[in-house]
Amino acid sequence: MTGHPLLPTDAPVSLLDTAETAIDGELAVELYRRMVLARRFNRQATALTLQGRLSVYPSSAGQEAVAAAVTLALAEEDWLFPTYRDTAAVVLRGVDPVQAVTLLRGDWHHGWDPGAHRVAPLATPLATQTAHAVGLAHAAALAGDDLAVLALIGDGGTSEGDFHEAVNLAAVFRSPVVFLVQNNGYAISVPLSRQSAAPSLAHKGIGYGVPGVLVDGNDALAVHRVVDEALTRARRGGGPSLIEARTYRIDPHTNADDATRYRADEEVAEARRRDPLPRLERHLRERGLLDDATVRAASVAAEALAAVLRDRLADEPRPDPADLFTHVYATTPPHVAEQRRVLTGEAGR
Amino acid sequence: MTGATMVHALNQALGDAMAADPAVHLLGEDIGTLGGVFRVTDGLAGRFGGDRVTDTPVAESGILGMAVGMAMYGLRPVVEMQFDAFAYPAFEQLASHVAKMRNRTRGALPMPITIRIPYGGGIGGVEHHSDSSEAYYAHTPGLLVVAPATVADAYGLLRAAIEADDPVVFLEPKVLYWAKGQWDPAAPVPPLGRAAVRRRGTSASLVTYGPMLPVCLAAADSARQSGWDLEVVELRSLVPFDDETVAESVRRTGRAVVVHEASGFAGFGAEVAARIGERCFHYLEAPVLRVTGFDVPYPPPLLEHHHRPGVERILAAVARLQWESEWREPAR
Ligand SMILES: Cc1ncc(C[n+]2csc(CCOP(=O)(O)OP(=O)(O)O)c2C)c(N)n1
Numbered sequence: 001m002t003g004h005p006l007l008p009t010d011a012p013v014s015l016l017d018t019a020e021t022a023i024d025g026e027l028a029v030e031l032y033r034r035m036v037l038a039r040r041f042n043r044q045a046t047a048l049t050l051q052g053r054l055s056v057y058p059s060s061a062g063q064e065a066v067a068a069a070v071t072l073a074l075a076e077e078d079w080l081f082p083t084y085r086d087t088a089a090v091v092l093r094g095v096d097p098v099q100a101v102t103l104l105r106g107d108w109h110h111g112w113d114p115g116a117h118r119v120a121p122l123a124t125p126l127a128t129q130t131a132h133a134v135g136l137a138h139a140a141a142l143a144g145d146d147l148a149v150l151a152l153i154g155d156g157g158t159s160e161g162d163f164h165e166a167v168n169l170a171a172v173f174r175s176p177v178v179f180l181v182q183n184n185g186y187a188i189s190v191p192l193s194r195q196s197a198a199p200s201l202a203h204k205g206i207g208y209g210v211p212g213v214l215v216d217g218n219d220a221l222a223v224h225r226v227v228d229e230a231l232t233r234a235r236r237g238g239g240p241s242l243i244e245a246r247t248y249r250i251d252p253h254t255n256a257d258d259a260t261r262y263r264a265d266e267e268v269a270e271a272r273r274r275d276p277l278p279r280l281e282r283h284l285r286e287r288g289l290l291d292d293a294t295v296r297a298a299s300v301a302a303e304a305l306a307a308v309l310r311d312r313l314a315d316e317p318r319p320d321p322a323d324l325f326t327h328v329y330a331t332t333p334p335h336v337a338e339q340r341r342v343l344t345g346e347a348g349r
Numbered sequence: 350m351t352g353a354t355m356v357h358a359l360n361q362a363l364g365d366a367m368a369a370d371p372a373v374h375l376l377g378e379d380i381g382t383l384g385g386v387f388r389v390t391d392g393l394a395g396r397f398g399g400d401r402v403t404d405t406p407v408a409e410s411g412i413l414g415m416a417v418g419m420a421m422y423g424l425r426p427v428v429e430m431q432f433d434a435f436a437y438p439a440f441e442q443l444a445s446h447v448a449k450m451r452n453r454t455r456g457a458l459p460m461p462i463t464i465r466i467p468y469g470g471g472i473g474g475v476e477h478h479s480d481s482s483e484a485y486y487a488h489t490p491g492l493l494v495v496a497p498a499t500v501a502d503a504y505g506l507l508r509a510a511i512e513a514d515d516p517v518v519f520l521e522p523k524v525l526y527w528a529k530g531q532w533d534p535a536a537p538v539p540p541l542g543r544a545a546v547r548r549r550g551t552s553a554s555l556v557t558y559g560p561m562l563p564v565c566l567a568a569a570d571s572a573r574q575s576g577w578d579l580e581v582v583e584l585r586s587l588v589p590f591d592d593e594t595v596a597e598s599v600r601r602t603g604r605a606v607v608v609h610e611a612s613g614f615a616g617f618g619a620e621v622a623a624r625i626g627e628r629c630f631h632y633l634e635a636p637v638l639r640v641t642g643f644d645v646p647y648p649p650p651l652l653e654h655h656h657r658p659g660v661e662r663i664l665a666a667v668a669r670l671q672w673e674s675e676w677r678e679p680a681r
């Protein structure tokens with residue numbers, strides 16, 4: 001057994017707005033900086049869908065505390081397994097912003113070298129990435145490499161069979177995986193109450209012997225602390241954990257969604273009052289950990305990121321249709337090669 | 350007659366089926382409050398209540414497995430899979446139970462389940478939102494596979510699918526969701542397994558289904574300029590397969606091109622071509638050709654137009670139907 005408590009606390013772990021004093025100011029400012037970048041990225045990407053320059057964008061506005069905390073807690077040798085909602089986290093991990101939006105722009109299915117940044121492709125089929133995370137972690141452990149893997153998943157995704165199989169597999173193999181559920185209240189239109197009857201999603205670990213941690217997902221400091229602990233334990237051979245970060249999806253599911261069909265404006269307005277970004281800013285300013293110059297610098301960096309996305313997206317070349325045939329197989333079978341000739345011939349006409 | 354989009358026709362078919370038979374229950378992701386991501390179930394939860402139009406957790410295997418149990422208890426579940434590729438987690442339930450339960454129990458446990466799947470591309474969907482998975486289903490004994498291509502059929506065939514005592518995979522071509530047309534809710538529910546000749550012609554038969562029907566009709570229109578008078582046969586139902594209508598057409602025209610959006614290799618078109626060969630060999634002036642999507646994973650939005658068969662590719666295939674034999678004919 002892990003020796004670690006399996007059940008989460010009743011109240012989410014929280015550091016902001018508490019008596020907690022042991023706050024690392026430098027770390028807190030870095031979290032803030034990352035959240036400002038992530039928020040600006042979400043806003044810019046959403047704007048690009050309106051201009052038709054991205055096919056679709058699932059915004060993580062409101063969830064930036066998780067993206068910031070996770071990317072800061074991950075070590076360079078660790079791996080991140082993101083979902084379609086996590087482009088901002090992928091960018092914070094260091095992936096080129098234009099490469100990060102390849103799937104959403106529609107020029108290819110994926111844009112970056114997964115090994116270079118240790119970031120798996122965005123997973124669209126829900127929960128499938130959680131088992132991949134276990135496999136990679138298992139292989140790393142077999143190789144004797146001290147690294148951890150963090151798999152992101154949504155609240156809705158925890159209803160899929162793959163999630164449960166993955167958590168169980170990780171437990172049985174004591175794989176160094178941290179499953180982080182971003183509970184943003186909805187799976188498209190379906191609220192959490194119609195998704196799960198468990199006291200919390202972190203409770204789902206106990207049946208598999210995996211410790212569950214419930215954390216305030218709008219508290220970047222708290223998320224960072226619990227993720228950091230879980231990753232450290234995983235790297236030391238302490239096995240997997242399951243973290244539920246309670247947050248809120250401020251934007252619609254994607255730009256194509258009409259959220260007014262299933263949730264009240266007041267609910268969103270209330271969530272905005274708990275917006276993790278102003279909340280952290282207020283907290284840090286009150287403690288004298290954040291000054292105007294730092295805030296300005298963060299905003300300048302965020303504008304630069306947005307400009308990179310805007311400008312470079314306009315420049316990128318159109319995809320080559322012949323690429324459709326290039327990577328289907330290691331060795332292209334004759335019938336596929338023939339189809340490439342047909343298409344190239346059509347294009348030449 | 351009622352007129353509107355295919356989405357409206359499907360919506361009315363569901364509503365009318367539910368009104369006609371209290372055993373009809375809808376299950377799926379986002380089908381209640383939201384009315385489905387394509388709005389096919391819009392308003393039905395309000396009209397029939399949450400016990401009959403149920404928003405489920407995100408768990409396709411579980412949803413279809415539940416439908417099996419509900420069918421065992423006498424209900425007639427209609428399941429919505431949100432997108433083609435998101436039906437894959439349910440494949441085990443589909444292949445191992447939905448398709449086999451009747452046979453396993455010698456008819457004691459029929460599975461009158463309808464599995465609605467928005468399918469195919471052409472709407473700019475990112476990866477996993479544009480698959481054409483009909484071959485997997487058609488290959489599975491025990492499943493009926495239906496794909497409407499007209500607004501009238503969307504209504505009629507969905508009513509027929511729900512009334513069928515066998516499980517039906519009901520493939521709704523996304524690209525035609527907003528096509529407009531008319532349907533007659535008072536018309537008798539059509540039988541499954543009948544193809545339709547959508548355009549009469551004499552030169553060659555285009556045999557197609559689902560999203561490729563309008564493309565084939567457009568191809569037939571432009572073929573006139575080349576002097577070809579093409580017949581267009583729409584299958585409507587892949588399983589059961591209407592050999593009679595297809596063979597009758599090909600025997601008349603002597604030439605056939607099978608057109609579908611799905612990849613060609615081991616695709617449904619291979620079945621169609623083989624059946625035509627088996628029945629029309631002595632009537633054929635040329636081998637049966639196929640025009641299909643390429644054998645590649647469905648492309649990203651900016652490249653999908655290269656993949657989906659278009660008028661040009663269909664006409665190029667028609668041109669390869671050995672027309673020179675027409676000129677040699679008198680000499681034989
Ligand atoms: C297997 C599968 N089924 C259905 C979908 C369609 N779908 C996309 S997002 C989504 C909701 C997921 O909600 P959640 O896991 O809470 O993540 P969030 O979108 O809130 O980040 C659904 C049902 C999918 N992508 N994959």
Ligand SMILES: [Mg+2]
Pocket residue numbers: 154155156182183184185186187188
């Ligand atoms: Mg969610």
